[in-house]
Amino acid sequence: MDSVWTARLVGSRSHIHPCGFHVTELFFEVPLNYARPGDGTIRLFARSISRPEKTIPGLSKPVDEPMKPYLVYLEGGPGFGGPEPRSHPVSNRALDAGYTVLYVDYRGTGMSNPIHTDLVLKQGDVNQQVEYLKLFRANSIVRDLEAIRLCLTESWKPEYQTWSIFGQSFGGFVCLSYLSKYPQGLREVFMTGGLAPVKRQPLEVYSALYRKVIQRNEAYYSKYPEDEANVARIASYLTTNEADIHLPGGGTFTVHRLLGLGMAFGGHGGLDTVHNLVVKLISDLDQFNYFTTPTLMALEREVPFDSNPVYAILHESIYCSRGVASNWAALNAARKFENFFFWTQSDHSQLSLPVDGMVRVYFSGEMVFPQFFDTYPTLRPLKPAAEALARYSQWEEDLYNEEQLRRNEVPVYAVSFIDDMYVDIGAARETAALVKGIKVHETNQLHHNAIRAKGDEVLGMLFKLRDDTLD
Known part of the structure; x- marks a missing residue:
């Protein structure tokens, strides 16, 4: 450990x-590569929110309040910055519970040295691009978080210097990495849908997830049976016209772009x-007999790989040790x-859709495929780097320390979704059994x-776990 x-x-x-929060926008500087700090720095962005102190009439200053410890919200992804505080459910509930809430943009996202195509290409050849991109995994993210904690609490009383973290989805993966590497910085950990498949390799992870994706496709066609023919018709149209269907943002509308919409199936309202x-x-x-601009613009908004390329480039690497x-x-x-x-056959022109008795056309889930690097304009120049990352195995360190998780002393509270399309419940249970x-x-x-x-509802479950005691 460095x-x-x-x-x-x-x-x-x-x-x-205006909603009553005291918002502080914070910018930090940290090493790009903690193992080689001389290689330069990057800038990180975070927002802290608290309740403004009340001024009693007749007094010139607010009444002093006790110091409020931080709860740090860690967003899902990878590849997405922190949410806007006023619209997020955690804000009010955590403030009411006595925390100051910190929303952090992970490195490479939001306003924290955001990764974009030109920035990656400027790193040099493909090997240099890979060396750069691998610095944006969870092992670097937790170093950033610990560096920020040390900065913000440096002058605080020791009892307040540890902080709480709250991880949603990939944010839960980050929580487990934090517990593995810097448990001394943590007071407590909350997770929702974030019990990472610590013990499983990528092929195992996706093989399990496809079974849940199939269930969600079946639920979709059960709710909207007419869409079985509709989706097949759209797919058939695309197999013969996709080269000519240009999206307003510069990409092309392909069958793969259509089926990638299934990412939404894992959330409430996604069907x-x-x-x-x-x-x-x-x-x-x-x-x-063609797709209009407003419809194509609505399609583009649903899977934002162009604005969040980190998700596509580094998604499979979150499962690599x-x-x-x-x-x-x-x-x-x-x-x-x-x-x-459709994902595994290269020549779609030979497929005739719809065909009586043919298997249904299924949407994918959160999976990332090499075909996406042909249809999204910001991903196209990054395809060589994505191919190289898919072959890359020389990671300097594991994302998790199983021995440390087995002897964990930090209180951890998690809500786990049995029908989660993004995190297999079987793998989640394995991880829960690992964390002491x-x-x-x-x-x-x-x-x-x-x-x-x-x-x-979810926050009520988490705080009940924290506040209730077991015999």
């Missing part, structure tokens, strides 16, 4: 938000979102399931995005 760094605070701006787009697409074909390459695990796992034939002292609430009533869709 030495612990303290981030340098390079900017701070505060204001009172409806995809159905509404299918209705728009079919309506365009019925009226014009030392000596393990992903080798396009999602694509290889798809070969086991006939309904995902963890408390888990399992439910089959919620989907992966429940923290946003049903935040009060």
Whole structure:
């Protein structure tokens, strides 16, 4: 383990938000590569929110309040920055519970040295691009977080210097890496849909996830049976016209772009979102025999790889440990399931759709495929680097320390979703059994995005886990 760094605070701006939050925008400087700090620095961005102190009439200053410890919210992904505080369910509940809340943009996302195509290409050849991109995994993220903690709490009383973290989805993966590497910085850990498959390799992970994706496709076609023919019709149209269908943002509308919409199936309302787009697409074909600009713009917004390329480039690497390459695990796992034939057959022109008795056309889930690097304009120049990363296995360190998790002393509270399409429940249970002292609430009533869709319900579960005692 390399030495612990303290981030340098390079900017701070505060204001009172109309919704009543005291918001402070923070900019930090940390090494790009903690193992070689002389290689340069990057800038990180975070927002802290608290309740403004009250001023009693007749007094010139607010009444002093006790110091409030931090709760750090860690977003899902990888590849997405922290949410806007006023709209997130965690904000009010955590403030009411006595925390100051910190929303952090991971390195490479949001306003923290955001990765974009030109920035990656400027690193040099493909090997140099890979060396750069691998610095944006969870092992670097937790070093950033610990560096920020040391900076923000340096002058605080020791009892307040540890902080709490809250990880949603990939944020839970980050929590487990933090517990593995810097448990001394943590007071408590909350996770929703984030019990990472610590013991499993990429091909195992995706093979399990496809089974849940199949269930969600079946649920979709059960809810909207007319879409079985509609999706097949759109896919058939695309197999003969996709080279000519240009999207407003510069990409092309391919069968793979269509089927990638299934990423939404794992969240509350996701089936409806995809159905509404299918209705728009079919309506365009019925009226014009082509897709209109408003419909294509709606399609583009659903899977934002162009604005969040880190998700596509590094997604499979979140399951890689030392000596393990992903080798396009999602694509290889798809070969086991006939309904995902569009991903595994290179010549779609020979497919005639619809065909009586043919297997249904299934949407994919959160999987990333090499075909995406042909249709998204910001991903196209990065395809050589993505191919190289898929073959890369020389990771300097593991993302998790199983021995440390077995002897964990930090309180951990997790809500786990039995029907989660993004995190296999079997793997989640394996990980829960590994982490000493963890408390888990399992439910089959919620989907992966429940923290946003049903935040009060999920937060109530978590705080009940924290506040209740076991005999």
